[in-house]
Amino acid sequence: MGGIKRISRLSSNHMEILAAVCVCFIIWNVFDHLYFWYTMIQQYVMPSLLSRTKHIKQYGEWAVVTGATGGIGKAYAEELASHGVNVLLISRNPEKLKNVSEAITETYGVKTRFIVADFSLGRKVYPDIKKSLKDVDVGILVNNVGVFYDYPQFTTEVPEDKLWEMININIAAAVMMVHIVLPGMVQRERGAIVNVSSAVCCKPTPLVNVYASSKSFIDYFSESLHYEYASKGIFIQSLVAYFVKTNLIPYSTCIRFLMLDPKEYARQAVRTIGISRRTSGHLLHSIQFSISCWLPDWLWVSAITFLSNMVRREQNLQPVKL
Ligand SMILES: NC(=O)c1ccc[n+]([C@@H]2O[C@H](COP(=O)([O-])OP(=O)(O)OC[C@H]3O[C@@H](n4cnc5c(N)ncnc54)[C@H](OP(=O)(O)O)[C@@H]3O)[C@@H](O)[C@H]2O)c1
Numbered sequence: 001m002g003g004i005k006r007i008s009r010l011s012s013n014h015m016e017i018l019a020a021v022c023v024c025f026i027i028w029n030v031f032d033h034l035y036f037w038y039t040m041i042q043q044y045v046m047p048s049l050l051s052r053t054k055h056i057k058q059y060g061e062w063a064v065v066t067g068a069t070g071g072i073g074k075a076y077a078e079e080l081a082s083h084g085v086n087v088l089l090i091s092r093n094p095e096k097l098k099n100v101s102e103a104i105t106e107t108y109g110v111k112t113r114f115i116v117a118d119f120s121l122g123r124k125v126y127p128d129i130k131k132s133l134k135d136v137d138v139g140i141l142v143n144n145v146g147v148f149y150d151y152p153q154f155t156t157e158v159p160e161d162k163l164w165e166m167i168n169i170n171i172a173a174a175v176m177m178v179h180i181v182l183p184g185m186v187q188r189e190r191g192a193i194v195n196v197s198s199a200v201c202c203k204p205t206p207l208v209n210v211y212a213s214s215k216s217f218i219d220y221f222s223e224s225l226h227y228e229y230a231s232k233g234i235f236i237q238s239l240v241a242y243f244v245k246t247n248l249i250p251y252s253t254c255i256r257f258l259m260l261d262p263k264e265y266a267r268q269a270v271r272t273i274g275i276s277r278r279t280s281g282h283l284l285h286s287i288q289f290s291i292s293c294w295l296p297d298w299l300w301v302s303a304i305t306f307l308s309n310m311v312r313r314e315q316n317l318q319p320v321k322l
Contacts, residue, residue, distance in 0.1 A: 036290060039276070044283045047271035055274055056083040059192045059235075060139020064088045064181065066119070066173060067145030069096035071246030072196065075266035076142050081108035083270070088136065090129065091145070092118040119145055119173040120165045130180045137188070140273065141181045143174035143218075144196045148248050151315050152207035152308030163210060170214035174221065182229065189233040192273050195222045199242045199280065199289050203300045206322060207308040215240075219278070226277055238278045239269060242285040250311055260284065 063080040067073040068089035077087045081104045091097055094116045101112035115132050117125045147169050149158065174195055185191025198215040205212035222238035229236060243249070243259040260282055269281030280286040292300065301322070309319035 040283060040286060043272050043276045043279055043286070044268060047275065048268070052271045052273075053083045056080065056140070056270065057085055058139075059190055060185075060188065061137040062086045062088055063140035063142065064090065064133070064136075064138050064177070065142040065144055066090045066177060068114075069093055069100050071248060072241070072244055072262050072266065073142065073144040074100055075262035076144060076194075076270065078104060078108070078263070079266040079270040080140065080142075081110045081112075084108075084110060085140065086111040086113075088112070088133075088138075089114040090117050092116060092120075119169045120147075122164075122168045122172065126176050126180065129177075133180060138181050138184060139190065140192045140194070141177060141185075142194045142196070143177055144194075145173050146170050146196060146198075146214075146248070148211050149208050151250060151317060152311055152320075154207070154320070155209045158210060166210050166214055170211065171217050174218055178225065182234070185234050186229065186232045191233070192235040192237070193222075193225070194237045194239055194273060195219075195225075196239045196241060197222070199240050199285070199292055200304075201240060202289070202293050203295075203297060205304055206301060207304065207320065223278070235274050236277065237273060239281050240278060240285075240289055241265070241269075241281055242288045250315065255307065258288070 063077070063085045065073050065077045065080070065087060068077045068087075069091040073089075073091075077089055077100070081087050087101075087104060087110065089097055089101055089112065091114075094114075097114040097116060101114050104110065105112045115129055117129055119125060147165055150162070178193060182191070182193070185193075195218045197218040198212070200208065200212040201215040201219040219238045219240065222236050226236040243255060244262050244265050245256075245259045246262055265282050265285075268283070269279070272279045272281060280289040295303075305320075305322055312319055
């Protein structure tokens with residue numbers, strides 16, 4: 001009889017502990033959701049109601065954008081110009097650079113300049129860039145340039161040249177541009193750096209491993225840079241973008257509905273400068289990113305493998321199994 005009482009007392013104690021854990025879990029989740037929506041309002045709703053031009057211009061006269069002749073980079077350059085900031089474009093094709101800078105001056109009435117540089121060439125391109133930027137009051141640096149795989153594949157199957165291209169363009173270019181531009185910003189005690197990462201930085205991403213890993217590097221690089229330079233008046237942002245309609249990725253038609261137009265994307269993303277240190281740049285992307293982070297790794301990897309195989313099939317390649 002005494003034994004039964006003890007057991008029921010024990011199990012009622014267990015029930016109380018379980019109930020307390022459940023309540024804590026629910027409270028934690030409610031606060032987590034409230035915080036998420038608070039940051040969404042702060043990043044996207046408030047800036048769209050108020051003009052951000054004064055804020056964007058306060059960093060300095062010029063914005064430097066790498067990979068600025070197409071896709072997200074071009075859209076960023078145009079959006080920054082629409083706020084009255086002069087833009088200096090860096091890409092490898094002189095013809096395209098000339099056309100884009102002339103179009104920006106004509107449309108937005110700001111000054112433009114450009115530097116021809118092929119970041120895939122590594123160290124040798126930076127002395128010229130440094131010389132060209134010597135007396136430029138760079139307020140905003142957008143480290144946008146990036147390359148992707150030709151198609152999803154196993155890491156050891158990626159050609160060596162492609163690996164060096166990704167290392168030089170996706171990683172080294174951002175580090176070296178920061179090394180060139182940041183000292184001037186620190187001297188002037190103002191400046192903003194946007195490092196374009198990707199949503200794939202948040203999870204292990206097979207079949208586009210080196211690209212995803214390069215984007216994780218950019219994300220961590222940005223965060224540590226923030227801790228080093230925030231107290232010196234510099235704002236550093238990691239832009240963890242999702243799918244944008246550009247030439248970068250051989251997307252499968254089935255995800256086209258998830259993709260944003262670069263202009264629409266840059267319009268919202270530029271407004272988050274000075275507000276959010278790590279953002280997806282667009283409300284839709286932020287929702288997708290938080291879902292991705294919340295997914296267990298096995299589900300994320302299955303989804304990536306599924307998408308990768310779809311792209312491989314479209315390019316008449318055999319699907320792969322992990
Ligand atoms: N699109 C997406 O869905 C997506 C998603 C997440 C993150 N991102 C990131 O966003 C950034 C921009 O991507 P995007 O989609 O806009 O790419 P994109 O449309 O391919 O544009 C890339 C730009 O970089 C320039 N570029 C390419 N190779 C270069 C080199 N070796 N040297 C100098 N410039 C070079 C290109 O200009 P030229 O060819 O004229 O040189 C072009 O202006 C990348 O860092 C990418 O990882 C994109």
